[in-house]
Amino acid sequence: MHACLLIPEIVKLIFANVHVYGTDGFSVVHFIDLYSKLATRRYVAGRHSLAALSRVCRSFKDIALDALWVKLDSLEPLFACLPRDLWTMTDDRKLLIQRPVTEADWSVFEQYASRVRILGNADFDLFGGIDAEFVYAMIGFCSQSLLVPNLRILCCKGYRYPDSFPFVYALPPGSQPHSSVCVIEFVGPHSMCPRVGELALCGLTHLRKATLIFPSREDLSWLSRIVGLQELRIVLAGILPPLRSQFRTSYLEKLVIHSFNLTTSGSSVAGWVVPCRQLQLIPTFTESAVAVERVLRMLDQRLLFDVLEHILIDVVFEPNHIDKAFTLQTFTPLMRFSSLKEVDLSTFCMSLLDDDDLGSIVKSWPRLECLYLGTKCFWQTPPKITFRGLVTLLATCPDLRNLGLVFDTTKVASPTAERLGHGVCNTNITHFHVGCSPIEQPLEVAVLLSVVLPCLGEFLVESWLVKPGGESGPDRQARNAKWGEVLEHISHTLIKQESNATVKTRDVTS
Structure with missing residues (x-):
C-alpha cells in the first residue's frame, strides 16, 4: 500500500x-x-x-x-441492515418485523446509525417502506439512546409516525449548540397532522436552522416558542390572503421569506417583531416600485431594525414596465439603516436613478461592502447614472468589495470626467457586474476605470435568461466583447505601471 x-x-x-x-x-x-x-x-x-x-x-x-452512511434518503437502509431473520419484505417492498428486537440487533443498528449526519430527501418518505410496528419496536428498545444520535441535517416530507419523530432528530444529551447544528426542513406540510410540526420543533432545544413550508393561511404564532433559532426560511404557499400571526423573537441571524408577492409577505408579518441581521424576500410575482416602497414601510419595526446588515429582494421582473423601476423614493425606507453592509437588488430596474440619487442613497450606507443594483436583466430604458455616480459611490463606501451597477459609459471622453476619478481608488473590487451598461469606447472607459478600480479582473454583463422566452438583451455579445476590450486595456496598463515601477526601483538601487 x-x-x-x-x-x-x-x-x-x-x-x-x-x-x-x-x-x-x-x-x-x-x-x-x-x-x-x-x-x-x-x-x-x-x-x-x-x-x-x-x-x-x-x-x-x-x-x-x-x-x-453519512447521507440517507430514508431510514429504510438502517432497518434493512438488521439481521435477516428479524424482518421480512412483502411484495410491495414493505419491511415487517418477525420477532422481538434484541441487544445484538440494536448493536448492529447503532453501528451504522451513529454514522448518519444527513437524513431525508424531499422526494422520499422519511420512513420509507418500514411498517409502524417495526419502527415502534426499535424505538422502544432504544429508550435510553437515539436512533440517529449524530444527525445534523434532516429533511422531512411529512411523516407517518409523529410520536416517533423526536427519536429521529434529537441530539445527544449535553451537546453544545455550536457543535450541534440541526436543520429541519418540512416539505409538503399538508400531509401532516396540523400540530405535529409545532410539537416537534418547539421541543428541539438545539434547533438552529429551519425551513418550513406552509399555506398562506397558516397561523405561525407558535414559531415564537422555538428557542435558539438562528436561521429561518419560510415558504408561504398559495394565493389566499395571509393570516395575521404574532411571531416575536429577540434576534435571527437570517430570515428568508418566499411568497406570492411582496404584499403577501408584508401582510403575513404584520404582527411580527423579528429583528434579523440578514433579510431575504423572494416573491414569485412582480409588483410596481410603489408597491415595493409600501411593503418596505410595512416591514419597519417588524423585520427591519437597526441590526439589519444584509438585505436581498429577488424577483423575476418584466423589463418593459417602467412603473417597476426604482426611484429615490423607493429607497427611502431603507436609507435609515446605516449599518447595512450588503444590498442586493439586482433584479430591479434602476434606470430612473441619476448620479445625485445614487449619491444620496449610498451616503446613508457608509459601511457598505456589497452592492448590486439592476444588473441581472436588460432594461430598455437607458441608465441615467454616469461615471460621476460611480466615483461618488466608491468615495462614499471605501469598504466596498463586491459591486454590480448599471451606468452609462458613453459619456466618459472629456477632461472633466478624467478629473473626477483623481483621489478615489478601490483595490478591493476585482469583479464588476456591469449588467446592460451601454459602452461605445472601450479604451476611454478603461482609462477611467483603471484609476478608480485598478485591480479589476473580470466584467460581467446581464444574464442570458432575462425574459420569459429566454431571450437575452439586444447586442449582448457585442457589449460583452467591448467589456472584454476594457479588461485587456486595464491589464496592459497595470503591466506597464509595474514595469515602470521596477525600472525606477533599479535606478534608485544603482
Missing part, C-alpha cells in the same frame, strides 16, 4: 469524492438535471465502491463506512 494511503485525512478526502462522483470521476451533481438516470447509476456505483472498500482493508473500514 502506498504511504499516502496510511494518512487518514487523505483517505477521507478520496472516499468522500468516491461517494459524490462514483467510480469514473464524473460528478453526479453535474448530471443531475440533464442526465438523471446516468447520474443515479454513477451515484450507486460510488456507494458500491465504498462498500467494497470497507471490506478490502481494515484501515479503510471505518472511513469508508462513514462516507457510505
Whole structure:
C-alpha cells in the first residue's frame, strides 16, 4: 500500500469524492438535471465502491463506512441492515418485523446509525417502506439512546409516525449548540397532522436552522416558542390572503421569506417583531416600485431594525414596465439603516436613478461592502447614472468589495470626467457586474476605470435568461466583447505601471 494511503485525512478526502462522483470521476451533481438516470447509476456505483472498500482493508473500514452512511434518503437502509431473520419484505417492498428486537440487533443498528449526519430527501418518505410496528419496536428498545444520535441535517416530507419523530432528530444529551447544528426542513406540510410540526420543533432545544413550508393561511404564532433559532426560511404557499400571526423573537441571524408577492409577505408579518441581521424576500410575482416602497414601510419595526446588515429582494421582473423601476423614493425606507453592509437588488430596474440619487442613497450606507443594483436583466430604458455616480459611490463606501451597477459609459471622453476619478481608488473590487451598461469606447472607459478600480479582473454583463422566452438583451455579445476590450486595456496598463515601477526601483538601487 502506498504511504499516502496510511494518512487518514487523505483517505477521507478520496472516499468522500468516491461517494459524490462514483467510480469514473464524473460528478453526479453535474448530471443531475440533464442526465438523471446516468447520474443515479454513477451515484450507486460510488456507494458500491465504498462498500467494497470497507471490506478490502481494515484501515479503510471505518472511513469508508462513514462516507457510505453519512447521507440517507430514508431510514429504510438502517432497518434493512438488521439481521435477516428479524424482518421480512412483502411484495410491495414493505419491511415487517418477525420477532422481538434484541441487544445484538440494536448493536448492529447503532453501528451504522451513529454514522448518519444527513437524513431525508424531499422526494422520499422519511420512513420509507418500514411498517409502524417495526419502527415502534426499535424505538422502544432504544429508550435510553437515539436512533440517529449524530444527525445534523434532516429533511422531512411529512411523516407517518409523529410520536416517533423526536427519536429521529434529537441530539445527544449535553451537546453544545455550536457543535450541534440541526436543520429541519418540512416539505409538503399538508400531509401532516396540523400540530405535529409545532410539537416537534418547539421541543428541539438545539434547533438552529429551519425551513418550513406552509399555506398562506397558516397561523405561525407558535414559531415564537422555538428557542435558539438562528436561521429561518419560510415558504408561504398559495394565493389566499395571509393570516395575521404574532411571531416575536429577540434576534435571527437570517430570515428568508418566499411568497406570492411582496404584499403577501408584508401582510403575513404584520404582527411580527423579528429583528434579523440578514433579510431575504423572494416573491414569485412582480409588483410596481410603489408597491415595493409600501411593503418596505410595512416591514419597519417588524423585520427591519437597526441590526439589519444584509438585505436581498429577488424577483423575476418584466423589463418593459417602467412603473417597476426604482426611484429615490423607493429607497427611502431603507436609507435609515446605516449599518447595512450588503444590498442586493439586482433584479430591479434602476434606470430612473441619476448620479445625485445614487449619491444620496449610498451616503446613508457608509459601511457598505456589497452592492448590486439592476444588473441581472436588460432594461430598455437607458441608465441615467454616469461615471460621476460611480466615483461618488466608491468615495462614499471605501469598504466596498463586491459591486454590480448599471451606468452609462458613453459619456466618459472629456477632461472633466478624467478629473473626477483623481483621489478615489478601490483595490478591493476585482469583479464588476456591469449588467446592460451601454459602452461605445472601450479604451476611454478603461482609462477611467483603471484609476478608480485598478485591480479589476473580470466584467460581467446581464444574464442570458432575462425574459420569459429566454431571450437575452439586444447586442449582448457585442457589449460583452467591448467589456472584454476594457479588461485587456486595464491589464496592459497595470503591466506597464509595474514595469515602470521596477525600472525606477533599479535606478534608485544603482
